[in-house]
Amino acid sequence: MKVEEIDAAEQMGEVGRILLERNRKKGILIHTLQAIQEDNGYLPEDVLRRLSKKLDLPLAEIYSVASFYKQFHFSPRGRxxxxxxxxxxxxxxxxxxxxxxxxxxxxxxxxxxxxxxxxxxxxxxxxxxxxxxxxxxxxxxxxxxxxxxxxxxxxxxxxxxxxxxxxxxxxx
Ligand code: FES
Missing domain, CATH: 3.40.30.10 (Glutaredoxin)
Known part of the structure; x- marks a missing residue:
């Protein structure tokens, strides 16, 4: 954990802890989405649902993050x-x-x-x-x-x- 993160968590208490946890999950999320797309050529819905459960993040939030980046696709791509x-x-x-x-x-x-x-x-x-x-x-x-x-x-x-x-x- 970085010094600024410790300060933020200490200063903001529970809210800071929640925010840090959300940021950590978002960091993991982008890398995981890249790996899923690498494997499948796109982001299949069933895989995103499983990811949502695993990361304990709402599916809508995962879609919202993925839609922000042009690199992600939600339907199968051509060879x-x-x-x-x-x-x-x-x-x-x-x-x-x-x-x-x-x-x-x-x-x-x-x-x-x-x-x-x-x-x-x-x-x-x-x-x-x-x-x-x-x-x-x-x-x-x-x-x-x-x-x-x-x-x-x-x-x-x-x-x-x-x-x-x-x-x-x-x-x-
Ligand atoms: S206009 Fe520059 S590569 Fe097509």
Missing amino acids: KVVRVCMGTACYVRGSKKVLSTLEERFNIKAGETTEDLAMTLETVGCIGCCGLAPVSTVNKNVVGEIGSKKLNELIKTIKRDKDGEAKEHKGS
Whole structure:
């Protein structure tokens, strides 16, 4: 416990103790949410309910904390997360077309995930690679200078992964 914490607890008595305990739980909460998302790709409700009991924190409070951070997701994510940059340089060089083509080909809108979980499609602000505009990221990789050829390759890769996955399931 830090010196300031001891002082606060001593000065404020029971209220200070409760506040310190809540802060401690919140610190644990963020790390635990990160671990849950790492394992599942998102924050499943049943896991959050169990966490709520374990930490003795209301579920609403857990949701409130998790919603504050953009990094947390509450529904399953696609195996490929494609983020189309809509920053000025990319927009001027055709990112709107990239986005609309992906939306059409996978029959989803930005912010959605395909039913088979092959892809989540999102938009993003400038990611600092303006010289390669129009740019998208696919999971952690940056794909730059996306013309129709690269876009078709990207679509094929996502569809191929989807088919490969289906075959694996059939085989098993
Ligand atoms: S505007 Fe897209 S990378 Fe900068």
